[in-house]
């Protein structure tokens with residue numbers, strides 16, 4: 001089947017601007033170390049000859065790197081990727097995707113810096129190809145983030161999400177979404193997804209991940225055999241992506257995908273990052289919410305098994321999706337608030353972990369419960385009501401996180417400011433976290 005044929009008939013390929021073999025939707029990803037290694041991924045409607053990336057410090061490029069090409073069962077689109085190694089940290093490069101007879105526009109990308117620097121990154125989950133998704137990506141594009149952390153449920157090509165009887169994958173949803181994110185930012189700054197339940201797709205291998213992993217190049221430095229786990233660093237911030245399908249109590253289709261090894265990997269990874277003198281901030285992302293008062297999915301006791309690790313290693317932010325809303329918790333230890341941080345406030349992050357739901361990326365929204373109640377799904381699937389004194393701020397519409405980091409100044413304090421913005425770019429929540437190198441700050445109260 002031709003790309004788009006099912007929705008627009010067999011003449012779609014003649015539409016102006018759409019050429020069957022034209023390379024499209026270029027996207028940057030991180031390699032194992034984004035200071036020196038990046039990936040470039042893109043798509044063509046059909047097989048092409050000699051897909052390559054021209055790569056270099058200017059428009060003379062200098063390196064021609066051949067692509068690896070993959071396909072998914074039942075779909076003609078070819079997905080190409082190149083890993084570019086041996087780069088210099090913090091340097092701008094130019095690249096161009098091409099094959100025999102066609103080329104994409106030249107793009108600029110930058111490697112991760114060797115030292116801490118001010119920067120902004122974006123985070124969202126649960127997007128799809130809706131009008132809301134387009135608005136969110138417009139806001140994201142205007143923020144020019146250094147990278148984007150996606151919290152799963154990327155395009156909903158398989159609506160079953162690992163719950164309903166296996167359905168049919170609408171591959172067009174993937175290709176539309178890849179173009180959307182490429183245009184907004186991913187052609188210039190890395191797109192870094194954690195896996196959601198909707199990346200479990202019918203006919204895509206035992207675990208349903210084959211379509212996702214064919215289209216998205218992940219860093220590949222996580223738990224051996226489980227590429228949905230990875231970590232990476234930009235300046236003094238470390239990101240860790242975890243596969244919540246492994247442990248979810250609500251959606252059990254992929255439980256034990258790691259064979260029980262993911263938790264040990266997570267503990268080792270967090271220990272290593274917290275011991276790294278160049279890492280101040282640790283941000284962990286996974287799909288299912290540890291703490292959320294939304295009525296659709298609520299909280300998942302399965303992922304709360306990792307909370308002791310987040311406490312032990314002083315994880316600063318845990319970012320989730322799955323619930324299509326925004327929610328911020330108070331700083332927590334052992335699931336209980338250790339302070340009250342109102343919108344606009346500051347917090348000494350070494351004393352408590354802030355959990356964020358960033359599932360407002362564009363998918364259909366669902367109501368929040370009446371505060372302060374949550375429903376937590378426990379092992380066996382029962383949904384148990386619980387009080388939610390941890391709920392700090394909630395927003396039940398499309399939204400995006402823009403997170404700005406300033407490196408340690410002369411006093412040794414670094415700040416991480418979480419801004420939650422609406423689909424029009426209006427800020428509706430903000431909290432600033434503080435950390436001092438090698439020294440836990442006392443908890444600070446909200447700013448006046």
Ligand SMILES: [Fe+2]
Nearest residue numbers: 126153322363
């Ligand atoms: Fe979702």
Ligand SMILES: [Fe+2]
Nearest residue numbers: 153196197322
């Ligand atoms: Fe989900």
